[in-house]
Amino acid sequence: MKKEVTNKVKRIDTEVDRSRMRRKDTDTLKVKENVFDEPTLKTLYTLSNKGIVQAIGGSISTGKEANVFLAEGEEEKDIAIKIYRISSSTFNSMEDYILGDPRFRNVRHSKRDIIFAWTKKEQRNLIRAKEAGIRVPEPIVAERNILVMEFMGEDERPYPQLKDIRLDKETARPVYDTIINYLDLLYNEANLVHGDLSEYNILIIPDTKEPIIIDMGQSVTKEHPRSRDFMIRDIENIVRYFKKYGINEDPHEIYSAIRDKEEKTEIKDS
Template identity: 45%
Template sequence: MADDDFVEETEGAPGDEFEEIDVSDTEADRIARKRDREFAEFRKRVKDADQFKVEAGAFDDATYAAIYKLVQDGYVAALGGPISTGKEANVYAAEAPEGETVALKVYRVNASDFRQMRDYLEGDPRFEGIRGDKKSVVLAWTRKEFANLKRAAEAGVKVPDPIAVQRNVLAMEYIGGEDEAAPTLTDVTLENPETAYEVVKEYMRRLYDAKLVHGDLSEYNIVVHEGELTVIDVGQAVTTYHPNADEFLRRDCRNVANFFSRAGADADVDDLYAFVTRE
């Protein structure tokens, strides 16, 4: 067979119709690798920090990524130690770029009691159609607390100002001094329980006027700092359209009235309920 014949037969061989692919580095590749390295270094710093070693269950890769996104977005510059630990979430101190302290509430996706969470999410028109898996419930719960904080603040209720939310991490205002977070009502002696009771009554009414019921209000979810009362832990708060809203409100009234009655205030459960609902 002649050389010319061979060339003619091999032209158009399989693969010739494909364009050559450029596999050289692009600027996007270099940026992506740089971010991957920065994230890996960030995750290692957090993992190695003494204050987080005992809290490994609260930090999976997705949580590290959520905190790192808050850092990239300029909400957080440095992480501090734990403020409080709970069954579903831990709260940590953090430093914002401007230097002030903020609080990071980290919900544990694996450890959270998502069945109980569903009881508060189902019936809330803001979260209709949520999937039933644990991760979806916890992420919705975190967004719900952020939304509840915004609504409460807009209604004139003293709550930690919400700053940002990423997945299962909520950044919000830190309430407390340089050395420790603000104590709850259970840890202080009220000099004037009547005045404090009037403040809490007004908070409950303003929440209700804003179509919200706290759902777990008690002396354990109200903190005192510089003479002011602040309501915390509003993740379970439901709208007044929730099928169990009235039951939750009556429980809140019972908890609050009983505490302030023991503290020396003239507090009555039925009167408080009537005041809150304007009946």
């Protein structure tokens, strides 16, 4: 089975490499060793047979726990595949978010089961964020340690991270206001706190300067015992980044304003 699965993935991988992308052999080997273990290959094979994944391209990004790849989906549409590494990941960066999250209450404490639950959680978080009116990648399917979602970019190139975009002061203010509004919507409409928001996981559409929030695997509900700490840290990260554009606001005042909206809604509904 392994040979069959490996050949299948290699075939679609090679096809997309030949037609659209070039990669260094050493880089490809390193990626395959760390990411494409046998269970992951089997899952990709299943997604390929279902027609969800037609071809796999090059790496878009490498994070602490996951790699994201450009891929080809149905009707040759570009999609993104996020693969959480089972063999080489650790729980060090996950533990603070898992402990106290009721969605992990009945999950067995093996690395594999926690990663599977984490992947499903990111899918649900993205759905809730999108329904609240926040610009995020639309999830397509979550299968074991693989999340397939909308590709945020153009011409096979992902949109740049906020950290790599130079804004003028006139543009910086509306971008900042949109991000703070997204935090508000996330909290009051989606009942979520991002938990790790910074200039590294916000993409910017170059033409419109519209921000896109990504990496929501660690997002927690407001009931999480550390949700307040995570929320304030998210706001502090955004305020810190935009200070260079002359925007100076108090993170605690922003948090209080967002919380006030929640309290007013509760009074109205009671």
